[in-house]
Amino acid sequence: MSKIAEDPVLDPTIALPFPAAALPALRDPQLRKNVAHAIDVIQEKRGKLVVEKSDWQALRVSAAAIRTHALENLGSYLEQFEARCTAAGGHVHWASDAGEARQLILEILRKEGADEVIKIKTMTSAEIQLNPFLEAAGLSVYETDLAEIILQLGHQEPSHIVVPALHINRSQVREIFAQSMNRPDLPDDPQALTAAAREYLRRKFLQVPAAISGANFLIAETGGVVIVESEGNGRMCLTLPRTLITLAGIEKVLPCFNDLEVMLQVLARSATGERMNPYTSLWSGVTPGDGPQNFHVVLLDNGRSSILEKAKERQTLRCIRCGACMNACPVYRQTGGHAYGSVYPGPIGAILTPQLMQMRHAQSLPYASSLCGACYDVCPVKINIPEILIDLRAQVVDQERRSLGKFFDPLYLGLRIAALLFSRARLFHLAQKFGRIAAGLFTKRDGWIHSMPSVGGKWTQTRDLRGLPNQTFREWWQTREADRRRGR
Amino acid sequence: MRTSQSGRDRVLDRIRAATATIARDGADGRSAYVDLPREYINRGNLSHAAKVALLIERLREYNAEVSECTPSTLTDAIHHKLAASNRRRFVAPPGLPSAWMVPGFDWKIDDELSYEQIEGVDGVVTGSFCAVADSGTIALHHSPIEGRRVLTLLPDWHLCIVYTSQVVETLPEYFARVEKLPTLVTWISGPSATADIEMTRIKGVHGPRHLNVILVQD
Amino acid sequence: MRASLFITCYNDTLFPETGRAVVSLLERLGVTLDFHSQQTCCGQMHANTGFRAEAFSQAKRLVHLYADAENVVIPSSSCVAMIRDQFPGLFEDLGSETLRREFSALLPRIHELSEFLVDKLGVEDVGAYFPHRVTYHASCHGLRAIHLGDRPFRLLSKVRGLDLAPLPNLDRCCGFGGTFSVKNAEVSSAMLSVKLQDVFSTKAEYCTALDNSCLMHLGGAMHRQYAGMKTIHMALILASTESTPMEAFQ
Numbered sequence: 001m002s003k004i005a006e007d008p009v010l011d012p013t014i015a016l017p018f019p020a021a022a023l024p025a026l027r028d029p030q031l032r033k034n035v036a037h038a039i040d041v042i043q044e045k046r047g048k049l050v051v052e053k054s055d056w057q058a059l060r061v062s063a064a065a066i067r068t069h070a071l072e073n074l075g076s077y078l079e080q081f082e083a084r085c086t087a088a089g090g091h092v093h094w095a096s097d098a099g100e101a102r103q104l105i106l107e108i109l110r111k112e113g114a115d116e117v118i119k120i121k122t123m124t125s126a127e128i129q130l131n132p133f134l135e136a137a138g139l140s141v142y143e144t145d146l147a148e149i150i151l152q153l154g155h156q157e158p159s160h161i162v163v164p165a166l167h168i169n170r171s172q173v174r175e176i177f178a179q180s181m182n183r184p185d186l187p188d189d190p191q192a193l194t195a196a197a198r199e200y201l202r203r204k205f206l207q208v209p210a211a212i213s214g215a216n217f218l219i220a221e222t223g224g225v226v227i228v229e230s231e232g233n234g235r236m237c238l239t240l241p242r243t244l245i246t247l248a249g250i251e252k253v254l255p256c257f258n259d260l261e262v263m264l265q266v267l268a269r270s271a272t273g274e275r276m277n278p279y280t281s282l283w284s285g286v287t288p289g290d291g292p293q294n295f296h297v298v299l300l301d302n303g304r305s306s307i308l309e310k311a312k313e314r315q316t317l318r319c320i321r322c323g324a325c326m327n328a329c330p331v332y333r334q335t336g337g338h339a340y341g342s343v344y345p346g347p348i349g350a351i352l353t354p355q356l357m358q359m360r361h362a363q364s365l366p367y368a369s370s371l372c373g374a375c376y377d378v379c380p381v382k383i384n385i386p387e388i389l390i391d392l393r394a395q396v397v398d399q400e401r402r403s404l405g406k407f408f409d410p411l412y413l414g415l416r417i418a419a420l421l422f423s424r425a426r427l428f429h430l431a432q433k434f435g436r437i438a439a440g441l442f443t444k445r446d447g448w449i450h451s452m453p454s455v456g457g458k459w460t461q462t463r464d465l466r467g468l469p470n471q472t473f474r475e476w477w478q479t480r481e482a483d484r485r486r487g488r
Numbered sequence: 489m490r491t492s493q494s495g496r497d498r499v500l501d502r503i504r505a506a507t508a509t510i511a512r513d514g515a516d517g518r519s520a521y522v523d524l525p526r527e528y529i530n531r532g533n534l535s536h537a538a539k540v541a542l543l544i545e546r547l548r549e550y551n552a553e554v555s556e557c558t559p560s561t562l563t564d565a566i567h568h569k570l571a572a573s574n575r576r577r578f579v580a581p582p583g584l585p586s587a588w589m590v591p592g593f594d595w596k597i598d599d600e601l602s603y604e605q606i607e608g609v610d611g612v613v614t615g616s617f618c619a620v621a622d623s624g625t626i627a628l629h630h631s632p633i634e635g636r637r638v639l640t641l642l643p644d645w646h647l648c649i650v651y652t653s654q655v656v657e658t659l660p661e662y663f664a665r666v667e668k669l670p671t672l673v674t675w676i677s678g679p680s681a682t683a684d685i686e687m688t689r690i691k692g693v694h695g696p697r698h699l700n701v702i703l704v705q706d
Numbered sequence: 707m708r709a710s711l712f713i714t715c716y717n718d719t720l721f722p723e724t725g726r727a728v729v730s731l732l733e734r735l736g737v738t739l740d741f742h743s744q745q746t747c748c749g750q751m752h753a754n755t756g757f758r759a760e761a762f763s764q765a766k767r768l769v770h771l772y773a774d775a776e777n778v779v780i781p782s783s784s785c786v787a788m789i790r791d792q793f794p795g796l797f798e799d800l801g802s803e804t805l806r807r808e809f810s811a812l813l814p815r816i817h818e819l820s821e822f823l824v825d826k827l828g829v830e831d832v833g834a835y836f837p838h839r840v841t842y843h844a845s846c847h848g849l850r851a852i853h854l855g856d857r858p859f860r861l862l863s864k865v866r867g868l869d870l871a872p873l874p875n876l877d878r879c880c881g882f883g884g885t886f887s888v889k890n891a892e893v894s895s896a897m898l899s900v901k902l903q904d905v906f907s908t909k910a911e912y913c914t915a916l917d918n919s920c921l922m923h924l925g926g927a928m929h930r931q932y933a934g935m936k937t938i939h940m941a942l943i944l945a946s947t948e949s950t951p952m953e954a955f956q
Binding site: 018026032333370371377393397415418424425450458464468471474 | 713717729741743744747751752760767791792795850890892893894896922925929
């Protein structure tokens, strides 16, 4: 079994910082292969569809504009959603934080007398750690997405927001199912494994009285909720039970039904490389004779309003959870999702997680990026992730630079000294000369540095550094100019 | 104990405070909505025949089985499809034309059937609201001819009748067709599928594993 | 044509031969070059690590320094990206209206090396001779931030004797990322090893780029591994002729 099964912690308040958290993944060739394979499949499909879509950039512009507009008018659109949903027979609740949301959901389920609940995959429910809470309260919680079942039965954590079990290969799935479904006969063929999952869930769909879903979008104009999926378990959960609870981040709202003409075109292509995913469902409130007659929406803040406040960072909330950024990310490709210590991994996780925590946790995540910009290129709602990463780094530094501990951190010290040197050319030249002498101490006979202490040692772990030349460019130029003046 | 109302106030207050500094022209910031950029393609330029051909191609890419007919040969086409399925028991939405319930098969008309009863049928036949050629999408608005949602969910085999006059090329054209905002929609773009295991696309997890379409040239 | 050379802090200190090659190349093409001795750094390292105030000071200094330059040529895409992408935000938040005006006036006169050659001088054939198999690495800043596009390829395609081997997965980051290379050294190394697989697969003798930052990272590993390949900034290739081969600059 993949070593990643050993305790990845997706709680930003206690997770290891990214550099340390990434180490087990980097040393796991199977994981890196699984992740690269999954990414390559989606990327290739997505790439073909984007080339084919001649108005792709125009769609991105519109998607970004629609989401920005919704966020800038969030209060009134949410109120409109609430009014329409309620008029259609739904109940809308508002939760400030994870604790309130969990409590609200439990109360609704208790009132319905439900001691079992089926779930459609929702990262928001993982964000608020809903499953352990409900289980501790004595309820049985059944995930119904194939990937989520794999994770639930295998006691593992998601590592991607669209394909959460992409770090697990077929023989690993076979092992999980064979054990937990008591099917030692199962082959590792994906077809057979999928059929086993279908059988396992069928009874649950027909009998469990309550379901919990997330929401891809909320439609203010109609009080509608939109769920985008592939397997059909979503349709099962939101059609068959008596009670349906939809947990949705407050940022999910779109102004009008017609805005889906943009969002649906960009979402499927970005998330799974399809023109349209197999099933998309929309429902408003309660329809007599069709589907759950008891419908609740729990709107979740949990730090989102604090992001909304910041003009530069507000764009983070445009996210439609497509996962394209992590598929494009060269860092994610090597580390997978668990290294990010959050249910939101990859580039979006690196900016969303610390902000949801109001910069009190996950401060290593804004640095978990080489700022290559691949994420920004693919984001369907044009979130300038590199720009936000840099801004969050500035926030982290502003927090940290006041602390005495960080004063003597070699990198901080080095950067402060460098700033001083860059402020005066004379100082910089002097530093260059001293640097040459100091570097000379580490320079080997081949003219290269093979090993350095402290921060430098992080470089020389895997790379040599060419020794400092005995003449800087400016020294060469000055000599040349002097020679010319002397007429040589 | 914090009430739901106070939760609402807290969240809305924070949201309002967070967005208070955004410049607005006019009292209702929502008037900015009409000025949002929409330079994307809002209608296609394929001929009717090409559009229908594209729809068929896209449906088949997702392994839906597609056949064509004319209005006068529709019942024959339905008969052909049902016979080829090797299935006997079918459920029909209450608004399905009686002519479509071709003889030689067991028909149950949905009148508050239980889930167990629907589980017991072999397939379902419905109409549709619209089909989008570009993505091979069929839109069900769950009118009487389309039936409530469980009818196209539990049975393993679904036959959907689409008139070519219901076919549009692009997704925005579908939205342009919608006159009354729907409260229930299911957009279907092929049979259920998953790619969660090693990205291998497996057809048919939950939801009908077999999607059949008859395109009626009207 | 007159131009002022902004050599960049790291080229000045670590890769002076790149500067020498740029001088030789541009003077050969008839450009009159000057070099402001007061120059130090554009502030990128500080900006990207979160030291905004320090980055602002350096940015301001740079703008003042080049206020009167006809053209500023910079042999580093990442520094040009810093100026174009981050100076505006820094000046918006921390600068004065005067500074913002000065910057707006300066901005059109900032050129990365390949931009200067292709767009400003209008040349693709710079008269270079470099009889080696070479692969070109597209740095992320060059690719995505300042959109160099096919300029590097147009220049390389005209170099006599050069055998250009295309690099697979050209748009994938090499893992340098500035301080990322030490703050996340292990991840950086993992990305590096994956990148090197692609680079070595080209069987080139040289891996070139328009940024010594990436080349320092790639070349440092090549050297550590005794790989039969070296890195070389494109300025050295373009400056090389039959009479002044690249060794002349080293």
